[in-house]
Amino acid sequence: MDDINSTFISGIYNWCDRWCERCAFTARCRVFEREKERDLKEPEDFWNALSENFKETLEMLHLIAEEHGIDLEQTVKDSEADTSLEEEDKRVDEHPLNIITSEYLFEGKDWIESSKLEEYCEKLTQQIDLGMRQVSEVNDEVAKIEEALEVIQWYLFFIHVKSKRVLNDLSDDFWEEYPEEEKSYNGSTKIAMISIERSMQAWKILFDAMESEQDSILNLLILLDKSRKLLAALAPNYAQFIRPGFDE
Ligand code: SF4
Structure with missing residues (x-):
């Protein structure tokens, strides 16, 4: 039980998606406090960009x-x-x-x-080899795909x-x-x-x-x-x- 002056929000972990790395309430969550020490990457920015x-x-x-x-x-x-x-x-x-x-x-x-994703990545590599696309452009695309897959x-x-x-x-x-x-x-x-x-x-x-x-x-x-x-x-x-x- 959290005392009334606690900064923890009572029961917040019952209605979340358990994705602590993307959560803006880690500092106020008992479950996170217990499991602790994650590498946080601006969770609000991530979701705002996705929801747009x-x-x-x-x-x-x-x-x-x-x-x-x-x-x-x-x-x-x-x-x-x-x-x-x-x-x-x-x-x-x-x-x-x-x-x-x-x-x-x-x-x-x-x-x-x-094998769909693997084949797609092979196709991207070929496009770089053939000079059809820049490495940086393909890297950006792969990063976006990885993030989408994670979600x-x-x-x-x-x-x-x-x-x-x-x-x-x-x-x-x-x-x-x-x-x-x-x-x-x-x-x-x-x-x-x-x-x-x-x-x-x-x-x-x-x-x-x-x-x-x-x-x-x-x-x-x-x-x-x-x-x-x-x-x-x-x-x-x-x-x-x-x-x-x-x-x-
Ligand atoms: S820190 Fe993790 S368990 Fe706690 S509310 Fe956020 S997502 Fe849920």
């Missing part, structure tokens, strides 16, 4: 999906038709949100573990785990007594949404860089977009949740 292009990511996704004849609104409506957790026989494992986030987890993992990998499991937590909390009426800003499923939805949006922005960086992989990346972006919309439908008041420290 989320609107652009969504616009791009809608445009490209349309070009491929995919109706993003319809695919979500089909899933939403079955999102209620009120039916007695509805099980969390069968819920569309659980299925879609699990699909994203496995497909995203397969994508990252495939994708960090949230790969987290999105599924947090979404499942939302479903579990919603299937229990315990939280109905609490105000919106304290309901656990709103807090889990909020951090799941942040993780999804950051992942989408990171995939967009790969989408822009790797022209030959745009179809496979588009599929992953669509899974994330569906998850985002399902979460918003399940916990429409999630934005009201106040995460200690982060939202105060």
Whole structure:
């Protein structure tokens, strides 16, 4: 228990993404204090730079999906038709949100573990050898891709785990007594949404860089977009949740 005069924020670590190296609240977090001594790199600057292009990511996704004849609104409506957790026989494992986030987890993992990135880096090396591109330009591109991959990998499991937590909390009426800003499923939805949006922005960086992989990346972006919309439908008041420290 933190005493009232402590600079530590009580329970802040319950509503974060556990990415301490990118967290602006390390000095006020008991968990970080215990685990301590990380190499911090201006976390706020990093996230601000990444979040600047989320609107652009969504616009791009809608445009490209349309070009491929995919109706993003319809695919979500089909899933939403079955999102209620009120039916007695509805099980969390069968819920569309659980299925879609699990699909994203496995497909995203397969994508990252495939040879796509290696082949892409070989292509970049050839372009340098052929004098088509400058070393410094390629280095910058590789650094951006590495950063994007770091974000994708960090949230790969987290999105599924947090979404499942939302479903579990919603299937229990315990939280109905609490105000919106304290309901656990709103807090889990909020951090799941942040993780999804950051992942989408990171995939967009790969989408822009790797022209030959745009179809496979588009599929992953669509899974994330569906998850985002399902979460918003399940916990429409999630934005009201106040995460200690982060939202105060
Ligand atoms: S609040 Fe920040 S420092 Fe504490 S556990 Fe979460 S990410 Fe790490």
